[in-house]
Amino acid sequence: MTKAALFALTLFAMPHAAAAQQVDCANPQTQIDMTQCASNDYQAADDRLNAAYGVAIDYMASIDADLPAAEQGAKAALRDGQRAWITFRDATCTAEGYAVHGGTMEGMVILMCNTRLTLARAEDLEALKPYN
Numbered sequence: 293m294t295k296a297a298l299f300a301l302t303l304f305a306m307p308h309a310a311a312a313q314q315v316d317c318a319n320p321q322t323q324i325d326m327t328q329c330a331s332n333d334y335q336a337a338d339d340r341l342n343a344a345y346g347v348a349i350d351y352m353a354s355i356d357a358d359l360p361a362a363e364q365g366a367k368a369a370l371r372d373g374q375r376a377w378i379t380f381r382d383a384t385c386t387a388e389g390y391a392v393h394g395g396t397m398e399g400m401v402i403l404m405c406n407t408r409l410t411l412a413r414a415e416d417l418e419a420l421k422p423y424n
Contacts, residue, residue: 315332317329323396326400330399333403334410337410340410340414341410345374347417347418348370348417348418349370351420352366352369352370353366353367381406385405388402389402
């Protein structure tokens, strides 16, 4: 993530908790409000992703437990894939932010992209099922 994008996220996405509670996300009135609502949405998506990842990593560990040591790797593969996905998400969303680079919407656009991709990844992880 670029320094400018990180600054935008820090500036707009992390206001005090009291301010976050005062924003009416059904009818945001300012760019700061819209960015706060985007931040709230991203936090919810990230919470869902973390829960899905926890279940998925446990499932992969259970696969490894049933394999000889030399054949294990499910948990490591998922972990490596998740790390690569985070790099992809961050770069993709930084790129999307460039559509409004330097403007007050940049942080919001990045957050909205993060939310969209995070929800999609959570769905992918939730879809992991045993095939036997």
